[in-house]
Amino acid sequence: MKSFKGLFKKEIYHIFRDKRTLLILFALPVLQMLLFGYVITNEIKKAHIAIYDKSNDHTTKDIINKIGSSGYFNIVKTIKNDAEIEDTFKEGLVKEVLIFEPEFAVKLEKQNIASVNVITDASDVNTANLLTNYTTAIINDYVIKKNAQSSIPLKIDIQTRMLYNPELKGVFMFVPGSMAMILILICALLTSVAIVREKETGSMEVLLVSPLNSVQIILGKVTPYVSLSVINAISIILLSRFVFGLPMQGSFILLLFECFLFILMSLSLGILISASTNSQQLAMMLSMVALMLPTILLSGFIYPIENMPVWLQWVCKINPATYFIIIEKNIMLKGTGMESIWKETLVIVAYTVLFIGLSVKKFKVRLQL
Amino acid sequence: MKSTEKVIVVKDLVKDFGSFRANNHLTFEVYKGEVFGFLGANGAGKTTAIKVLCGLLKPTSGYVKVAGYDVYSQSNSIKAAIGYMSQKFTLYEDLTVYENITFYAGIYGLKFKEIKQKSLALIYKLGLEAHTHKLIKDLPLGWRQKLAFSIAIIHNPEIVFLDEPTSGVDPITRRQFWKMIYEAADRGITVFVTTHYMDEAEYCDRISVMSEGCIVALDTPYELKKKYGARSLNEVFLELVRTKQSI
Numbered sequence: 001m002k003s004f005k006g007l008f009k010k011e012i013y014h015i016f017r018d019k020r021t022l023l024i025l026f027a028l029p030v031l032q033m034l035l036f037g038y039v040i041t042n043e044i045k046k047a048h049i050a051i052y053d054k055s056n057d058h059t060t061k062d063i064i065n066k067i068g069s070s071g072y073f074n075i076v077k078t079i080k081n082d083a084e085i086e087d088t089f090k091e092g093l094v095k096e097v098l099i100f101e102p103e104f105a106v107k108l109e110k111q112n113i114a115s116v117n118v119i120t121d122a123s124d125v126n127t128a129n130l131l132t133n134y135t136t137a138i139i140n141d142y143v144i145k146k147n148a149q150s151s152i153p154l155k156i157d158i159q160t161r162m163l164y165n166p167e168l169k170g171v172f173m174f175v176p177g178s179m180a181m182i183l184i185l186i187c188a189l190l191t192s193v194a195i196v197r198e199k200e201t202g203s204m205e206v207l208l209v210s211p212l213n214s215v216q217i218i219l220g221k222v223t224p225y226v227s228l229s230v231i232n233a234i235s236i237i238l239l240s241r242f243v244f245g246l247p248m249q250g251s252f253i254l255l256l257f258e259c260f261l262f263i264l265m266s267l268s269l270g271i272l273i274s275a276s277t278n279s280q281q282l283a284m285m286l287s288m289v290a291l292m293l294p295t296i297l298l299s300g301f302i303y304p305i306e307n308m309p310v311w312l313q314w315v316c317k318i319n320p321a322t323y324f325i326i327i328e329k330n331i332m333l334k335g336t337g338m339e340s341i342w343k344e345t346l347v348i349v350a351y352t353v354l355f356i357g358l359s360v361k362k363f364k365v366r367l368q369l
Numbered sequence: 370m371k372s373t374e375k376v377i378v379v380k381d382l383v384k385d386f387g388s389f390r391a392n393n394h395l396t397f398e399v400y401k402g403e404v405f406g407f408l409g410a411n412g413a414g415k416t417t418a419i420k421v422l423c424g425l426l427k428p429t430s431g432y433v434k435v436a437g438y439d440v441y442s443q444s445n446s447i448k449a450a451i452g453y454m455s456q457k458f459t460l461y462e463d464l465t466v467y468e469n470i471t472f473y474a475g476i477y478g479l480k481f482k483e484i485k486q487k488s489l490a491l492i493y494k495l496g497l498e499a500h501t502h503k504l505i506k507d508l509p510l511g512w513r514q515k516l517a518f519s520i521a522i523i524h525n526p527e528i529v530f531l532d533e534p535t536s537g538v539d540p541i542t543r544r545q546f547w548k549m550i551y552e553a554a555d556r557g558i559t560v561f562v563t564t565h566y567m568d569e570a571e572y573c574d575r576i577s578v579m580s581e582g583c584i585v586a587l588d589t590p591y592e593l594k595k596k597y598g599a600r601s602l603n604e605v606f607l608e609l610v611r612t613k614q615s616i
Contacts, residue, residue, distance in 0.1 A: 006475030010464065017463045017504075202457025209423050209453040209530075210476045211445065 003212055007220025014194065015224060021190060029182045029232050033239050036174035047072060047131055049096040050088050052079035055104035063116075063142050067098070072134050089121055096120045096131045175240040176328035177301025180321045182236065183229055183259065184295050187266030188273065189287035191225050195274035196283040222267050229266075233259040249335025258331070258345065262324045265348050268355035275362035295321040323347045374401040376528055376559045377422065382431035384417050391417040393582035395431070399561060401527075404554050406573030407563040410610060413579040415563045419530055422561070424448050436527040449477070452521035452558075456533035460517050462506035466497055469505060470520055477524035491519050511542030515549060522553055529553065531562040535569065547572050567603040576602075578609050585609050 015021050049067075053060050068075050076094060079085060085097055099117040101107070108114040118135050120128035195218070198204040207217050237255065240246040248255075269291070277283050296302060298312065299321040305313055316322050323344040330336045338345070377399035384392040391414045399405045409415045420426040422435050424444030433440040436450040460469050470488040479487065492501055495515060505513060514534065522529050531550075535543045547569065554560050554574075562573070570576050570590060577587040586593060586609050590602055599605045 003476045003478060006472050010461065010468070010472050013464055013468060014461070201459070201462075202455050203459045203461065205425075205455050205457070206453060206459045206473075207476070208425060209448060209451070210473075211449045211478060212476055213445075 004216060004220050007212075007217070008223055011194070011221055011224040015228070024190060025186060025228055025232070028185070029178075029236055030239070032178050032182060033175070033236060033243075036178050045072065046074040047096065047127070048076045048094045049073050049098060049131075050077035050079050050085075050094045051075055052085065052097060052099040054102045055100045057103075057105040059105035059108060059114075060100045063100075063139060064098075066142055067135065067138050070134075070138055085119065089119075094121070095127060096135065098135065174301075175236070175244065175246050176325045176332065177296070177299065177321075179233065179236050179259070179328060180262070180299065180301065180324045181292065181295045182232060183263055184266045184269075184291050184321060185287075186229050186232060187225060187263055188270035188291050189284065191222050191267055191270035192273035192277075192283040192287055193280050194225075195221055195271065196277060196280050199274075199278050200280055218271060222271065226263060226267065229263045230256075230260065233263070246332060248332055250331035250337065254338065255328070255331045258324070258327050258341070258348075261345065261348050261352070262320075265320055265352045265355070268352050268359065272355045272359040272362070275359040294319050298322070300325050320348055320351045372401040372403070375399070376401050376436055377405075377561070378432070378434045379422075380432040382418070382421065382433055383429045384414075384421055384426065385429045390582050392421070392428075395584055397577055397584060397587055399528075399559060401559055402554050402557050404550060404560045404562065404572065404574045406570045406576035407561065407579070408567075408570055408576055408606060409563075409579030414582040415579055416532065418579070419532055419561070419563065423451060423453055423530055450527045452524065452526040452529035454517050454521040454529070454531050454534050456536055460505045460513055460520070463504060465502045465504055466492065466508070466516065467501045469516070470523065473520045474523050479524060487523055491523065495519060511538055511545075514538055514542065515546060518546065518549055522558055525556075526558060528559040528561055531560065533563050533565060535564065535566065543569070567601065567606060570602045570606075578606060580610050585612075 015025065051064055053064065064075070067073050073096075077088060079088060079097065085099075088094055088097060097119045099119065101115050101117070104114045104116070116139060118132055120131050195204075198207065198221075204217075208214070212220075233256070237248075237252070241248055270287070273283055273286050277286065294315070298308075298316045299305075299319050300316065301321070305316045305322070308316065327341045327344045327348075330341050375398050377397075379398070380396050382392050382395040383390065393414075395418060407415050407418070417426065421428050421433060421440060424435070424440055424447040428440060435447045438444075438446040438450065440447065461472070464472065467488060470491060471484050474484040474487060492498055495512070497512070497516070500508060500512075505516075508516070518529075518531070518534060521531075535546055538546065543566070550560050550562070550572075562569075564570060573590065575587065575589050576593070577584050579585070586605070588596070593605050594600070594602065597605045597608050599608065
């Protein structure tokens, strides 16, 4: 136990004295969360738009007010003539121009139909799409409310994505995946590199000659990373809960437990990698290419698995991160308990056992050489 | 010969890696408090033999006892009774002098009080007081090597194995290093050392010369030189290796 404490302390020194390790361990999770939460997001906030109100009546004023106060748009300019539209776009001032036809209110009341033209800057396709959807939804909402008061219902049927995901919260999609990725990265990459470094410098040999046995050595090396990973997992959950307002429908304890299982799985994977190679660079490459990319692309993190070709779907199915992301989404967003995720949990446990078994086998072979 | 108590007994040690025979029927004994030199060209099987003696490798066949323990069944007891310093540098560069000492003392199961006391004594002895809390990477190579040796014997082992401990070290430091080896031997610690430097082999009480997995000579440096009519061990070594390879 005392020698274990020594190993633990030594590893902590290694971690806290290496700037690169520290950066990966503490800056990366926060950075990644902010990146996915704010930058690569499907939301729009305070998008700059211009209004060209040819009618200038009470209805258009109402709609403009509604758009202006929605929080998604910031009306920065009022356009007075047609020529100004193109100039405004060219200046790059706004992403969208809203044009109300003349006598908007009159037409709406008499003919039950009035038109508004939404022009967006499609050089950024995604944003343009989003802006159109948001604008349409707000106008629709206005019309529906108006219909409730009037005797003759206006029939405008425009489907928007906002009906499905009203606030288009990107964070809901990104947090579970980011968590899987960060945990895989820290546990597998950092531990494998840490173990291989000792092989490279020859200190592993000295440890093996000492009275410590190999299990003690490995435990002493990985335990610090487990503790730090758990801290990271908790801080990611708190960050997503309080900064991004992600719901926590299910049990926090259950989520932590599942995180812990996933950490153990990643760790055993890291040990397997370190048992398979003697160079830090190779260990890093293996972790990056073999773990990071599948975790990002082939786990349902960013791209839906159902849209992939069948053979890639199979790759996703053997990727443990896929199961962890399902578990996370179930607990956090749907609030389900163990009864709906026990299969995925078992898969992760099975992977852990498999990886540990393989590394023990490899480690024994190595020692003989 | 300082003692007749045998601390290493090897009879007919064979170690195979697949079809390659790294150690071919080695037989030798090492006495307590002796400085035993283990010479041989690269690939002669020195490192394999050391690994077997340290309990890192199980021999294919043969009788091997180290510090009274059997390598087949008691490798854990052997590990507690020996010290080891490898040719590769093994102190942790990002740990301070003091942290390195206490870490290694800790894994050899020394008590907390003992660790502190011994660490300070060691630092004092090496004259490293001003560098106690400096990182190892800021120390010159010679100092590190001396520190590594002191750490390898901090738990008072019966035997210390030194695998080419002085490679890359300047002559003055090598001389100081050998002074430390003698001091350890005087304290009754058996020193088992492999080296490339023939002048160092002269410092050993007895040396064995390995070639292609076999021990081709084993005696005191004086006797070896006499036997081969050579002026230096270097000549003896070349003569031995040449004969072996021509067979």
